[in-house]
Amino acid sequence: MNRPDRPLLYTMERPAPMDILRCSNLIDIPWKNDGGVTREIATATLGDRMAWRISRADVGQDGAFSDFSGVMRILTVVEGGGVDLEHAGGVLNAPLWEPVRFDGGLSVYARLTDGPLTDLNLMFDPAICAGEVIVHRGPSRPALAPVQPGMRAFHGLAGVPEIDGESLAPGDTAFVGDAGTAPILRDGDAALEIRISYLDQSAAIKLAIAAR
Numbered sequence: 270m271n272r273p274d275r276p277l278l279y280t281m282e283r284p285a286p287m288d289i290l291r292c293s294n295l296i297d298i299p300w301k302n303d304g305g306v307t308r309e310i311a312t313a314t315l316g317d318r319m320a321w322r323i324s325r326a327d328v329g330q331d332g333a334f335s336d337f338s339g340v341m342r343i344l345t346v347v348e349g350g351g352v353d354l355e356h357a358g359g360v361l362n363a364p365l366w367e368p369v370r371f372d373g374g375l376s377v378y379a380r381l382t383d384g385p386l387t388d389l390n391l392m393f394d395p396a397i398c399a400g401e402v403i404v405h406r407g408p409s410r411p412a413l414a415p416v417q418p419g420m421r422a423f424h425g426l427a428g429v430p431e432i433d434g435e436s437l438a439p440g441d442t443a444f445v446g447d448a449g450t451a452p453i454l455r456d457g458d459a460a461l462e463i464r465i466s467y468l469d470q471s472a473a474i475k476l477a478i479a480a481r
Contacts, residue, residue, distance in 0.1 A: 287433055287449070290478055292425075292440025295325065305329050310442050311478045313420070313465075320474050321393035321400060321465055323422065325440065328352070329385045337373030343391040343402045344369050345461060347426055348439075350383025363388075366426060366459065368402040389424055391463055397474070401464040407454030411462070417447045419466040420476065428458030444478065 295308035310323040319340070325347070334354075344363055346352060351364035354371065355378045363369040364382075371377070373392060393400040398419070405411045407428065413421070422444045423430065425437040430452040432443050437452065437460060452460055467474060 287435070287446075288444045288478060289435060289437070290442045290444070292325075292438065292442075295440075295479060305332075309479045310424075311422070311444070311476060313474050313476045315394075315397055315474050318397070319392070319394060320397045320467075321391065321420075323424075323442070323463060324390050324392075325387065326390065327385065327387050328379065328381065331378070331380045334375075334377040334379060336376075337392060339394065340373035340392045341395050341400065342371055342373045343400060344371075345389045345402055345404075346386050347389050347424070347461070349386030350381060352386060352388070353380045353382055354378075355380060366404050368404065368461075389461060391465075393465065397468055399466045399468070401462075403462040403464065405452070405454055405460050405462055407458035408456045409454050410451050411454070413449060413451050413462075414464070415447075416464050416466045419447045419464070421445050421447060421449045421465070422463040423452055424461040424463060426459035426461060428455065430454050430458045430460045444476075 297306045299306050305326055305328040307324055307326045312322040313320040345368040346363050346365050354361040356375050361369050361371055391400050391402055422442055425439045425441045429436040432452045433450050437443055
């Protein structure tokens with residue numbers, strides 16, 4: 270699964286109190302092997318080094334993952350069937366809505382278990398930050414663990430979770446800073462919480478959300 274070319278991003282030191290990137294505004298970037306499409310959501314850098322990156326990908330066929338040595342990955346299938354991530358030490362199973370964490374340098378071959386899928390990827394440099402991805406299902410209003418200093422976002426999975434009066438459709442991403450308001454999840458609603466906690470160099474990290 271080849272790394273795509275990256276789209277233009279707009280950059281800010283920190284997001285507004287809440288900034289929503291709609292799924293309909295994401296830019297399709299076909300893979301060089303024609304096996305899928307990636308859509309950048311956001312990235313953060315420390316100088317010329319990636320601190321973390323969130324992206325969404327449509328995967329249409331089996332294939333090998335690109336090498337991201339030095340980076341941790343959390344992959345979550347958000348639509349479609351699951352995927353088995355085969356490596357020398359065994360298999361990591363990634364069914365729908367179950368985040369799977371693994372080393373980006375691990376040599377992985379992805380085998381789709383039930384046809385095409387869409388996944389959300391969080392990649393982060395563990396020397397700069399720590400990352401978590403948590404699934405929330407309604408009806409509920411989840412308690413939010415602190416990430417200061419850091420970054421929190423919610424990615425819509427199902428229904429229309431509500432954050433500060435704004436509805437989050439499937440595929441939309443709301444960036445709520447390091448504090449943020451918990452979403453209201455009604456029956457049938459679901460969302461991913463993407464939680465990133467910065468280490469010592471947080472003041473120099475710059476965030477870029479994908480251009481609309």
